[in-house]
Amino acid sequence: MLKNDTDVIAAIATAPGRGGVGVVRLSGMVDLNAFFVGLLARPALSPRCATFCSFLDDQGEVIDQGIALYFSNPHSFTGENVLELQGHGGMVVLDRLIARCVELGARLARPGEFSERAFLNDKMDLAQAEAIADLIDASSIQGARSAVRSMQGEFSVLICALVERLIELRIHVEAAIDFPEEEIDFLADERLLKNLQALVSDLRNVLSRAQQGSLLRDGMTVVLVGKPNVGKSSLLNALAGNEAAIVNPTAGTTRDVLRERILLDGMPLNVVDTAGLRETEDEVELEGVRRAWLEIEKADLVMLVADATETDEPDLRAIWPEYFERFPHVDQSVMVVLNKIDRSGHSPGLVEGRDRTFAISAKEKIGVAGLTQYLQRSVGFNGQCEGLFLARRRHLDALQKALELVLEGNRQLEIAGAGELLAEDLRQAQQQLAGITGQFTSDDLLGRIFSSFCIGK
């Protein structure tokens, strides 16, 4: 576990820049007397009362005036004594205020240190702390709603219920193993099998809700690639609904990598436009092509844009052999977007008899809405966000591993009647799930998680 440290930490909690109000926040286990007396010229503050004060420097000069709020432990966000100073939101005034706090013995808080202390003091579990950071970063209403659900603990409650079920199963199995003199037929124990199966089905259900939620958080990255002039930049513009990229009949127009973030029913879609892939002597274009390949490697989905008037090859591998030569063992999603159907006469939509091919006209905006729906469907996002909670990659990994372990245990039981192996799988599955709420998480990982939060949170 991370060490609970006793310093008083201080940070500007409001976003940098100009604002009506600027907040400095302090937290520490020690009493905050130095701050009451030296900063506010008061012997004490009543907890949970707003007090209008002058904030003073070491000479007694007024730095600012505002509201001071005091929360005594454990009734605060961090579970420690917390002082919040609400002054005016200017950079100089807030910098002076924070410098004064440091003079009085506080140290500057690391990013996420308030949340870290709240976690260490059991004010919230790890998934809830992460949900606060995700709420701050949410890019859509749906994402924000799901983050609130996780922050309020709905996700954690489900995870804890799964952990409880695992514990019960472990007790059952391990108690049976502990009496080796009795011949135990695990398979004959219908209750055990039934409970295992019910657990698998519940794990699957939570995993699928978490997967949907994680799409609201991270969305997907789609990279548009293809030969010059096929209409990649036109497609980026059609998807984004604005003229973000330059479109021109000259082949080799786009040389840099261009990114646009679009929301599809709350799911962020990061669309990346790239330079047309071709052999070239031009140094700048060559660099563009090199960068395009780098983007391809990182994408969740690669959209090969092709000109419908030129391509009638049904097989993806034949249309784009270079890709399959570079990445012979792909498990990446690749699809073809057949563009310019206003000139070829194809109907918009999925093309029958062709491998993962969708026909559109980017210029005339035919089939583009259908393409976005197809994208959502292909990642399993149904646009419904009732009951979703914002989940992170690490939550999905843990749920996935727990599910695999339980399935493996079940298999061991069915083929070999091996109770010991089942017990071990269940133990590891429990550890995986406990890692989500932070009951079983390494210091190193905790450090990494909290350091990605913003300062003052």
Ligand SMILES: Nc1nc2c(ncn2[C@@H]2O[C@H](COP(=O)(O)OP(=O)(O)OP(=O)(O)O)[C@@H](O)[C@H]2O)c(=O)[nH]1
């Ligand atoms: N008729 C028709 N023309 C299109 C369509 N989409 C794009 N074009 C035209 O094709 C030309 C190239 O379009 P771009 O979007 O610049 O193509 P690109 O693939 O980004 O090209 P590079 O950046 O050079 O690799 C432009 O003249 C577009 O107007 C379409 O759906 N129908």
Ligand SMILES: [Mg+2]
């Ligand atoms: Mg272009």
